[in-house]
Amino acid sequence: MKLSNLKVGEKGTILSFTDLDLSVKLMEMGCLPGEVVEVERFAPLGDPMAIRVAGYQLCLRKSEAEVIIINK
Amino acid sequence: MDIKVALVGNPNTGKSTLFNRLTGLNQKIGNFPGITVDKKTGFMKLANGKGAEIIDLPGTYSLYPKSSDESIVFQVLADSKNDSYPDVIVLVVDASNLKRNMLLYSQVADLGIPMVLALNMIDLSEKQGIQIDLDKLAEKLGVQVVSISARNNIGIDQLKLAITNTNKIATQFQDVDVNSLAPAAINAIKSKLNSDNDYYALQVLHQHEYLKFFTEREQDEIEAIEQSHHFESAKTQAAETILRYKNLSLILSDVVTDSDAAKKFTFSDKLDSILTHKIWGFAIFLLILFVIFNAIFAWSSYPMQWIEAGFGFITEAGHEYLPAGMLTNLVLDGIVAGLGGIFVFIPQIAILFAFISILEDTGYMARVTFMMDKIMSKVGLNGKSVVPMIGGLACAVPSIMAARNIENWKDRMITIMVTPLVSCSARLPVYILIISLIIPSKNILGVFNLQGLALMVMYLVGVIAAVLVAWVMKFLIKTKERSYFIMELPIYRMPRWKNVLYTMYEKSKTFVFEAGKVIIAISIILWVMATFGPGNRFDRIDQKYASALADTTKNTVHIETLIATEKLENSYVGILGHWIEPAIRPLGYDWKIGIGLITSFAAREAFVGTMATIYSVDGGDEDTSTIRTRMSSSVNSRTGLPVYTFATGISLMLFYAFAMQCMSTVAIVYRETKGWKWPVIQLVYMTAMAYFAALIAYQLLK
Numbered sequence: 172m173k174l175s176n177l178k179v180g181e182k183g184t185i186l187s188f189t190d191l192d193l194s195v196k197l198m199e200m201g202c203l204p205g206e207v208v209e210v211e212r213f214a215p216l217g218d219p220m221a222i223r224v225a226g227y228q229l230c231l232r233k234s235e236a237e238v239i240i241i242n243k
Numbered sequence: 244m245d246i247k248v249a250l251v252g253n254p255n256t257g258k259s260t261l262f263n264r265l266t267g268l269n270q271k272i273g274n275f276p277g278i279t280v281d282k283k284t285g286f287m288k289l290a291n292g293k294g295a296e297i298i299d300l301p302g303t304y305s306l307y308p309k310s311s312d313e314s315i316v317f318q319v320l321a322d323s324k325n326d327s328y329p330d331v332i333v334l335v336v337d338a339s340n341l342k343r344n345m346l347l348y349s350q351v352a353d354l355g356i357p358m359v360l361a362l363n364m365i366d367l368s369e370k371q372g373i374q375i376d377l378d379k380l381a382e383k384l385g386v387q388v389v390s391i392s393a394r395n396n397i398g399i400d401q402l403k404l405a406i407t408n409t410n411k412i413a414t415q416f417q418d419v420d421v422n423s424l425a426p427a428a429i430n431a432i433k434s435k436l437n438s439d440n441d442y443y444a445l446q447v448l449h450q451h452e453y454l455k456f457f458t459e460r461e462q463d464e465i466e467a468i469e470q471s472h473h474f475e476s477a478k479t480q481a482a483e484t485i486l487r488y489k490n491l492s493l494i495l496s497d498v499v500t501d502s503d504a505a506k507k508f509t510f511s512d513k514l515d516s517i518l519t520h521k522i523w524g525f526a527i528f529l530l531i532l533f534v535i536f537n538a539i540f541a542w543s544s545y546p547m548q549w550i551e552a553g554f555g556f557i558t559e560a561g562h563e564y565l566p567a568g569m570l571t572n573l574v575l576d577g578i579v580a581g582l583g584g585i586f587v588f589i590p591q592i593a594i595l596f597a598f599i600s601i602l603e604d605t606g607y608m609a610r611v612t613f614m615m616d617k618i619m620s621k622v623g624l625n626g627k628s629v630v631p632m633i634g635g636l637a638c639a640v641p642s643i644m645a646a647r648n649i650e651n652w653k654d655r656m657i658t659i660m661v662t663p664l665v666s667c668s669a670r671l672p673v674y675i676l677i678i679s680l681i682i683p684s685k686n687i688l689g690v691f692n693l694q695g696l697a698l699m700v701m702y703l704v705g706v707i708a709a710v711l712v713a714w715v716m717k718f719l720i721k722t723k724e725r726s727y728f729i730m731e732l733p734i735y736r737m738p739r740w741k742n743v744l745y746t747m748y749e750k751s752k753t754f755v756f757e758a759g760k761v762i763i764a765i766s767i768i769l770w771v772m773a774t775f776g777p778g779n780r781f782d783r784i785d786q787k788y789a790s791a792l793a794d795t796t797k798n799t800v801h802i803e804t805l806i807a808t809e810k811l812e813n814s815y816v817g818i819l820g821h822w823i824e825p826a827i828r829p830l831g832y833d834w835k836i837g838i839g840l841i842t843s844f845a846a847r848e849a850f851v852g853t854m855a856t857i858y859s860v861d862g863g864d865e866d867t868s869t870i871r872t873r874m875s876s877s878v879n880s881r882t883g884l885p886v887y888t889f890a891t892g893i894s895l896m897l898f899y900a901f902a903m904q905c906m907s908t909v910a911i912v913y914r915e916t917k918g919w920k921w922p923v924i925q926l927v928y929m930t931a932m933a934y935f936a937a938l939i940a941y942q943l944l945k
Contacts (some may be wrong), residue, residue, distance in 0.1 A: 191477045196729055198484040199305045201343040211512070215521040219728055227340050228508070229614050231827040231913040235729060 172243060174208060174222070175236035182209045183241030190238040201225030202239065245293040248406055249327065251316060251351055252335035254302035257363045261335060261393035262299040263459045263745050265403075266864055272753060274527045274917060280312040281753075282327070289407045290400075296326050304343075306446060307480055310652055310724055314453045317446060320354055320458045331409045332358040333402070338375060338390065339368035342491055348384075349487045352415040353442035358386055362456040363388040366397060372502040380498045396740055419490050419622045421445055426481050428472035435464060445483075449476050511606075511734040519610050528611060532633045535598045539637040540668060543590035551591070554583030572774065580919065581766030584846065585759045588907065592641040592754055593747040594791075595634050599645055600746040602630075609730065616728060620709050623717025625654035632658070632709065635665030636702075639908045640758075643915055644750060653722045659915060660925055661713045663908050666705035666900060669847040673899050674701050676725040676851055676867065680875050681892030695702070704900050708932075753909065761910035767844050772815040780813040800861055808859045815871050816841050830898065830934070831891035831941040833879055842906040850899075890944035894937040902933035 177183060190192035202208065202224055207216050211221045211228060221230045252258045262270075266285025273282040283299040300319060301312045308314035319327045323632030334351055336344035341362070348360060362368075362375060381388040387405040391398035421441040422429055425448070451457060451465045468474075485655035517523050561575040602608040619626050627649045634642035642662050649655040666674075675698070682697045775781070784806060791802050811817050820838035826839055835857045842853040850863035858867050858873035877886050903909065903926045912922040 173745075191481065192725065193727075193729075195307070195477055195480045195484065196727060198481060198488075199307070199346060200729055200731070202297050203485065203488055212515065212519065214613050214617060215519060215524050216614075217618050219613060221515075221613065221732055225340070227343065228511075228734075229395065230609075230728070230730050230732050232616070232728045235727070 172241060173237050174210075174239040174241050175220070175233045177210045177241070177243070179210050179212055181185050181243065182207055183243045184208075186240045186242050188238050189240065193235060197231075197235075197239065200229055201227070202229070208239075208241065245289075246295050246330040246406075247328070248295050248297045248331045248333055249319065249329035250299050250333050250335055251320075251347065252363075253304050253337065256302070256335045256337045256344065257393045257845060258302055259299060260336045260739060260742060261333075261361070261363065261391070262297065263397065263742060264393045264399055265297055268745075268748075270749075271796055272749070275315050278308055280315065284327075290404045290480040291407050291914055293407070295406065298329065299554045301345065305347060305484075307449065308453065309727065310650065311453075312650075312652075314450070317450060318454060318456075319533060320351065320356065321443065321446065321454065322885045324456065326626075327579075329356060330411075331406055332356050332640075333361050333406065334358055335361045337368075338362040338365045339371055339373060341368075341373075342488075342495055345491050345495070346487055348482070350442070351382070351420065352386070352413075353417050353419065353421060353440075354446075355413045355443075356411050356415075357411065357413045358415060359402070360384065360386055360388045361402055362388065363389045363393055366392045366395055366537055369877075374500045374502070376498050376500075380494075381418075381436060383494050385414045385496065386863070391490075417442075418494075419486055421483070421811055424483055424486070425472065425474055428468055428474045431468045431472065432465065435468065438462075443478070448474050449480065471728050483835065503769070508734065514735050515610070515732075518607065519614055524610075524614055528614065531607075532629070533577035535595065535630070536633055536636055538594050538598065539634060539641070541757070543594050543637075544592040547587050550587050551583065554579060554586070558583075568915055573770070576774070578763065579768045581763040584766060584907070585755055585762050586806055588638065588640050589751045591638045592644065593751050594749045595637075595641040595645060599630060599648065600743045601738045602635060603648065604736065604742060606733040609732050610731070613732065620728075622714040623657050623714050624650060625649045625658065628654065630663055631662050632706075635662040635667060635709075638667050638669070639663040639665070639905065640754070640911050642752075643908065643911050644754065647915065651726055652724055653720055653726065656720060656916070656921065657713050657716045659715060659912055659921065661709040663903055663905065663925070664705055664709040664712060664901065664927065666702045667847075667905075669905065670701075672848045673843075673850050674853070674896060676871065676874075676888075677892045677896050679867075679871055680887045681889045686787075701896055701900060704897070708901060757914040758907065758910035763912060765906040765910075766845060767840065769816075772819070773811065773842065774814040775815060776810070777815070777818070781810060784809045784813065801859075804856075804859050804861050807856050811838065811853075811856050829941065830937040831888070831894045831945065833881075833886055835877075836886075836895065840898070840902075843899075844906055846907070847899060847904050856916075857900070862942050887909060888945070890941050892942035893944055897940050898933045898937040900933070901929055901936055903929035 172181065185202055185204050185208060187204060188197065195240055206224055209223045211223050213220045219230050219232045220236060250258050250262055262283065262285060265287045265825055269287070270283060271287035273284065275282045280301050285297045287295050287297060289295050300316045303313040303316050306317045308317065319325050322328060332351060347516055352358065367376070375390070377388050377390055387409065389398055389402045389405050391402055393399070420820065424445060428448055429441055429444045433439065433441070436444065438444055447454070447465060448469055451462060457465065517529060528642050558575045558579055561571065561579065565571045591625060602611070608627065611629060614628035615629050619628055628646070631642040631645045634645055639662050643659050644660040646655050646662065649658060678694050678697045682694050684692065684694050686692055736934060788802055788806050816838055819841055820834045823837045824834040838857060839850045839853045843850045851867070851870065854874060855864045855866065855870050858877065860868060860869045860873060873884070874887050879886050909922045909926060911917060912925055916922070
């Protein structure tokens with residue numbers, strides 16, 4: 172499933188990416204295959220979202236979270 | 244300087260704090276060619292008495308740039324002939340988030356420049372229960388590792404000592420087999436460029452388009468190698484990142500021990516649940532915006548009055564004691580007045596940047612972006628554009644400087660382009676004067692004053708125009724940069740008050756020295772145009788009134804006012820006002836308003852003073868009731884009809900709402916975008932918009 176489908180508090184392990192360019196940026200920011208991500212919160216208007224990954228908090232738009240395939 | 248040191252690191256690692264800590268006020272700001280980010284250099288004394296030049300490179304997560312500002316990091320580190328090419332790199336990492344920060348270390352290390360690793364925020368990471376074995380890390384990396392806290396002044400001396408002790412030849416291990424990523428292409432580049440560095444060759448393959456030091460022929464040859472070996476940039480970058488992280492996991496596995504992983508973020512999380520809350524989040528943000536607006540609008544008015552009074556005093560005293568003549572007039576009315584016009588902005592700039600640096604430092608600004616992104620990105624703006632736009636209600640100049648905090652180039656440009664449309668405080672005197680002329684002061688529905696409503700409508704017009712123009716520019720401005728919103732949300736921290744003071748000082752200084760040049764130049768041109776006229780017109784005016792002035796039995800104040808009026812009419816400004824009359828007649832203006840439009844370029848509120856001179860009001864711009872009476876009774880000499888009708892008034896207010904009549908804004912846009920392209924585009928589009936809005940309004944209402 173996609174990271175953007177998770178609800179607040181849910182965790183998943185990154186499997187792969189569906190967009191090569193975005194995957195480069197995401198991996199540089201610590202979102203590597205095998206890392207566990209947890210959804211921390213959504214912005215008040217529902218987008219973007221904040222996730223906990225690699226020991227810090229990262230925010231990204233839902234459209235960007237859509238390219239991250241995870242295993243819940 | 245004996246050696247050059249470059250600070251390299253991720254954003255939010257405290258790199259700038261370290262820079263301030265090492266250099267004190269011993270810094271200067273220059274330019275990197277072609278990009279908008281400032282080049283910050285400073286000086287410090289090392290332990291052995293030698294001097295070092297320090298350059299603070301833009302924060303980046305990787306050597307692969309995502310923006311033109313980030314691309315400067317590799318451009319400096321790749322080019323040994325670059326002025327800024329360092330002898331030593333200090334790689335600053337956040338000790339509480341070592342692994343992600345070390346990706347950049349691993350890339351930079353492979354370039355083969357001598358380096359020192361500085362683990363910043365060591366006190367914070369220890370508090371979070373993270374233990375780092377420095378000796379083991381140093382041994383595994385092959386470089387000196389120093390733990391510091393720039394914020395609390397821990398380990399700075401050890402860092403200086405480590406810089407002094409750094410070998411001239413790089414000692415770091417290069418564990419990652421870079422060559423395996425694209426062996427044939429890398430080897431071809433290496434033999435082409437006579438380099439023995441695999442990673443340098445790989446980086447050249449990736450981003451030679453950004454590198455200015457290659458000749459066109461070299462660029463073509465590199466491109467040819469790229470093509471013939473089917474080099475796939477994104478795929479190779481992905482493979483490299485995975486390879487580097489694998490290696491880092493291995494290195495860090497028995498170096499970092501994290502005892503208390505779960506509890507460390509509870510404080511930040513609690514704050515976030517309030518500060519980004521659906522209702523409280525916006526309420527608190529609105530409150531903060533109100534405090535900022537109030538501060539730059541109301542608090543800054545006191546120091547601004549002192550500055551104005553100070554420069555007024557210098558001018559008056561100068562006229563009294565210096566020998567009268569053209570040179571004195573140039574110095575006092577041209578240059579001193581111009582300087583006064585520059586210094587008067589300092590309170591607003593300093594106050595706005597005090598707030599912005601507190602909001603950035605605490606980590607709150609990142610949350611603002613997070614909350615506002617959805618609304619602002621719809622119209623082509625950024626979450627961070629909110630602060631410049633609100634600041635624009637007071638003054639566009641500090642607000643445009645504040646757009647610097649927007650990382651995305653396109654978002655920053657759009658913010659800069661539309662901020663002057665928000666009605667600033669200099670428009671207020673003009674709006675008030677015209678509203679009092681054309682809108683009756685009466686209440687409707689019992690409570691709403693019609694004049695107050697009209698003023699509010701003018702402010703709304705400004706904001707709506709800014710949003711609409713931003714939306715249009717979203718489609719017009721093209722960029723190669725992909726717009727990301729993948730951003731770190733740093734943990735909340737106390738602001739560093741010293742940094743706040745540095746920022747206030749640095750921004751004020753930059754404005755005075757960089758934008759000041761342009762303001763002085765325009766100020767002198769305007770002075771010359773208002774003080775001189777062609778031929779002997781001025782002599783004739785003096786002769787005409789000479790006898791009246793000589794009669795000491797009468798009050799000569801009004802005669803001097805009449806002279807000033809006639810001289811303004813016959814000056815170059817006056818002639819220009821007459822000359823543009825055919826162009827502005829369809830807007831309902833006469834040549835007198837034309838003169839006002841031209842002098843307003845010094846600052847919009849100058850319109851009121853100009854009207855005072857043109858209508859021969861003895862009290863100048865202080866005596867608004869006389870100005871109002873004179874203006875409302877003035878008739879057009881051509882048609883015999885009153886000049887200030889409802890239609891002309893609305894037309895004039897719309898013109899002031901949209902036109903770029905502010906040399907200080909032009910100057911700051913020039914300084915912030917590092918060129919004349921954007922200020923000229925802005926001047927043209929705003930003037931055109933003002934002209935057509937005024938034209939349509941007048942033609943419909945007359």
